[in-house]
Structure formats: structure tokens, C-alpha cells
Amino acid sequence: xxKFATTTGKILxxxxxxxxxxxxxxxxxxxxxxxxxxxxxxxxxxKGTKFxxxxxxxxxxGPVVRVTEGDTVDFTLINDQGNGNSxxxxxxxxxxxxxxxxxxxxxxxxxxxAFVAKYPGVFMYHCGADNMAQHIAKGMFGIIxxxxxxxFTKNYPKPDREYVLVQSQYFPQSGNAMDIVENIGSTNxxxxxxxxxxxxxxxxxxxxxxxxxxxxLVRIFFVNANVNEPVAFHPIGNIWARVYPNGNPKNVxxxxxxxxxxxxxxxxxxxxxxxxxxxxxxxxxxxxxxxxHGAITIMTNSxxxxxxxxxxxxxxxx
Ligand SMILES: [Cu+2]
Numbered sequence: 001x002x003k004f005a006t007t008t009g010k011i012l013x014x015x016x017x018x019x020x021x022x023x024x025x026x027x028x029x030x031x032x033x034x035x036x037x038x039x040x041x042x043x044x045x046x047k048g049t050k051f052x053x054x055x056x057x058x059x060x061x062g063p064v065v066r067v068t069e070g071d072t073v074d075f076t077l078i079n080d081q082g083n084g085n086s087x088x089x090x091x092x093x094x095x096x097x098x099x100x101x102x103x104x105x106x107x108x109x110x111x112x113x114a115f116v117a118k119y120p121g122v123f124m125y126h127c128g129a130d131n132m133a134q135h136i137a138k139g140m141f142g143i144i145x146x147x148x149x150x151x152f153t154k155n156y157p158k159p160d161r162e163y164v165l166v167q168s169q170y171f172p173q174s175g176n177a178m179d180i181v182e183n184i185g186s187t188n189x190x191x192x193x194x195x196x197x198x199x200x201x202x203x204x205x206x207x208x209x210x211x212x213x214x215x216x217l218v219r220i221f222f223v224n225a226n227v228n229e230p231v232a233f234h235p236i237g238n239i240w241a242r243v244y245p246n247g248n249p250k251n252v253x254x255x256x257x258x259x260x261x262x263x264x265x266x267x268x269x270x271x272x273x274x275x276x277x278x279x280x281x282x283x284x285x286x287x288x289x290x291x292x293h294g295a296i297t298i299m300t301n302s303x304x305x306x307x308x309x310x311x312x313x314x315x316x317x318x
Pocket of ligand 1: 135154
């Protein structure tokens with residue numbers, strides 16, 4: 001009996017050791033992130049309309065920053081010499097001092113700081129230089145994804161594809177900062193920097209849609225980078241299987257038709273493409289004014305889906 005107990009104990013101990021190693025979180029690392037503030041023209045539709053933007057990294061939104069919970073983000077903002085304005089970087093994933101780390105720096109100088117990504121999820125980043133409304137409307141925003149250190153779990157399964165969608169308001173006359181603060185002059189909604197970016201039905205010149213294959217799990221990382229308006233995020237012809245408020249796997253809501261995303265909020269949306277047929281769905285801001293003016297994204301679900309879309313570095317199609 002005693003021998004049995006000892007053997008059982010050893011087996012349990014081995015199992016515990018195995019379980020411990022299986023659940024060992026990814027080792028925290030330091031991730032160096034350098035981003036240039038660049039003031040230059042970008043195209044805000046698929047027919048060549050130009051906008052005098054202020055950007056992170058030259059694009060609107062800026063580059064996708066992706067780290068794992070517990071990582072240290074070693075960040076440098078370089079405000080290029082040729083720019084006309086001071087800029088700053090406010091990562092919503094950081095716990096720091098707003099006057100210190102988030103201070104604005106003049107053209108020709110840079111700002112370095114580091115922070116630990118303590119919470120998993122999806123977070124907006126944006127310029128906080130005065131006037132903040134204008135700097136955001138000009139295009140200075142993006143997403144930082146903080147993957148959970150536990151990796152994928154039953155409640156946060158591995159997706160087949162991932163897409164980043166960042167919605168923002170378009171103010172073509174963006175010179176008067178207080179007009180933007182008061183929400184005056186916004187004519188359109190941009191998805192990843194363009195009007196009807198992935199909607200060939202409504203967007204003149206729009207060629208591509210998001211793509212999936214039947215039966216796939218698609219994970220959408222969504223950011224509301226509007227200056228003043230919430231987003232009623234809804235998938236026409238489908239239902240959000242799971243919504244993770246702030247993208248944290250511990251926050252799960254099931255079977256949602258529409259989820260209200262506050263200004264500056266980011267959330268993660270899981271959705272299954274029907275397995276038995278080819279379909280089209282439209283991910284929209286159900287706020288009609290926004291949908292009619294650009295906030296519609298078509299998802300094509302077909303066996304012919306591009307195997308590279310929504311994978312690796314191709315989660316924010318430009
Ligand atoms: Cu700025």
C-alpha cells in the first residue's frame with residue numbers, strides 16, 4: 001500500500017511537472033519599437049483622393065505593434081526634421097506618467113521611454129500633442145496588440161485568420177482644431193484609413209475585401225479611433241460568436257449582434273464563417289451616418305480565399 005502510494009505520488013509529481021511546463025508562460029522579452037512621425041499626403045479612398053495627413057510611420061493607421069503580455073516595450077518616437085508640428089505617443093497599453101513619457105517633442109528631436117505591457121488585449125495608440133483632436137483626426141493613431149502570456153485556450157481559441165480594423169472620422173478641412181473638437185466638418189468614416197476600404201459595392205475603385213474560407217474562425221481586432229462618435233459594430237449576415245471587451249481573454253460575451261465601442265476603445269471579435277456555403281458578410285458601424293459614409297467592410301467567405309490574407313504580417317491589408 002505504501003509502495004503504491006509512493007508510486008502514485010511520483011506519477012502525480014511527474015504529471016504536475018509536465019503540467020507546469022505545459023503552462024509555462026512565454027518568457028518576457030524586450031521589444032524595440034521605433035516609429036517616425038511623418039507629415040505627408042496619403043490616399044483616403046481607392047480613387048486617389050489625397051489628404052494632408054500627419055502619421056505614425058507614414059501610414060494611417062500607423063504600424064501594428066504586437067507584443068506578449070509581460071514584455072517590455074522599448075519605444076522611441078522620432079519627430080522628423082521636416083515636420084511642422086510637435087508630436088507625442090500615448091500607448092493605451094502603458095502605465096506611465098502622462099507629463100513625462102507622453103510629452104510632445106519638436107521636429108528634429110525624439111522621445112524614448114519603456115513600459116511593461118501588463119494587461120493582455122488590444123489597445124489604441126495615438127498622438128497626444130496639442131490639439132489632440134486634430135492630431136488624431138490628421139491620422140496619428142494605431143493599434144498595439146498584447147497577446148496573452150498563456151497563449152490560446154478553450155475560451156480564447158487559435159483563430160484561422162486575424163484582421164485589424166481601425167475606424168476613424170475624416171475631416172477633410174482639418175486646419176481648424178476647435179472645429180474638430182466640436183465635431184464640425186466630418187464628412188466620412190475611414191476604415192484602416194480609407195472610405196469603403198474593403199467594400200467594392202460602395203467604394204469606387206475598391207478592389208479587395210477581407211477573405212476567409214468556409215468554417216474558419218476569424219478574429220477581428222477593432223479600434224474606435226473616432227474623435228467624437230461611438231461605433232455600433234455589427235456583422236450583417238452573421239453574429240459575433242464571442243466579443244472580448246478590450247481584447248482581454250478574461251472578458252468574454254457570447255452571441256452578440258451589435259457591440260458598442262466607445263471612442264478610444266479597442267475590442268476583439270470572434271466570428272465563424274459558415275462551413276457549408278460561400279457567403280458574404282458586411283461588418284458595419286450600424287450608426288447609419290457612419291455606414292453610409294464609409295464604415296462598411298465586406299468579408300468574402302469562399303473556398304478560393306487568398307491563403308495569405310489575415311495571416312502573419314498581413315492582418316492589416318493596405
Ligand atoms: Cu501629433
